[in-house]
Amino acid sequence: MKRKLFAVLCGGIALALILAGGRVLPTRAADQAKDDRKADPSQEDSGRDDLPLRDFMRQKLEASNMVLEGLCTDDFDMVKEGATRMNSISNSERWRVMNDAVYRQFSGDFQATTQQLVEAAEKENMDRATLKWVDATMSCIECHNFVRGIMVAEQPDSR
Numbered sequence: 001m002k003r004k005l006f007a008v009l010c011g012g013i014a015l016a017l018i019l020a021g022g023r024v025l026p027t028r029a030a031d032q033a034k035d036d037r038k039a040d041p042s043q044e045d046s047g048r049d050d051l052p053l054r055d056f057m058r059q060k061l062e063a064s065n066m067v068l069e070g071l072c073t074d075d076f077d078m079v080k081e082g083a084t085r086m087n088s089i090s091n092s093e094r095w096r097v098m099n100d101a102v103y104r105q106f107s108g109d110f111q112a113t114t115q116q117l118v119e120a121a122e123k124e125n126m127d128r129a130t131l132k133w134v135d136a137t138m139s140c141i142e143c144h145n146f147v148r149g150i151m152v153a154e155q156p157d158s159r
């Protein structure tokens with residue numbers, strides 16, 4: 001069991017690294033995000049909802065890494081904190097970037113999974129928390145693949 005858990009976590013770490021590498025969405029988008037940061041003075045003000053969309057979205061990555069760290073160090077408070085952040089980001093107005101039925105479905109799944117992750121952390125159930133974190137990580141990738149498809153279909157330069 002321990003070994004299985006470890007394997008799952010390692011897979012998760014690899015996924016997280018891929019996400020951190022900005023390969024989730026086209027690199028062009030990551031470069032653009034850097035430019036936005038330089039150009040936009042409101043960047044210094046870290047009030048969460050004032051952030052440009054990509055920075056707002058990037059908070060999911062930090063929250064997810066927090067959960068991973070909590071899982072690796074047996075720190076359920078940390079798991080809960082990260083999961084709560086992921087959940088509240090997905091409940092925010094800004095999350096609803098498109099009014100598409102499929103996007104809403106992905107959003108709903110992500111909200112439900114992160115909520116279950118919060119509950120698993122509260123119950124200090126390591127196996128369930130690990131499973132839910134992996135589920136949440138899968139939905140990061142699935143939703144991004146979907147979003148990327150839509151964005152390529154629309155004019156990419158209008159963003």
Ligand code: HEC
Nearest residue numbers: 029030033054057058060061064106107110139140143147
């Ligand atoms: C329901 C859909 C959905 C889910 C689930 C989702 N995201 Fe996103 N994510 C988006 C959208 C939409 C954007 C904004 C795309 C853009 O503007 O380039 C985004 C952007 C991002 C970015 C910024 C990329 C860049 O260009 O800098 C990161 C990082 C990110 N998400 C991480 C995550 C992580 C980590 C998870 C899972 C814990 C996750 N996302 C789950 C929809 C989603």
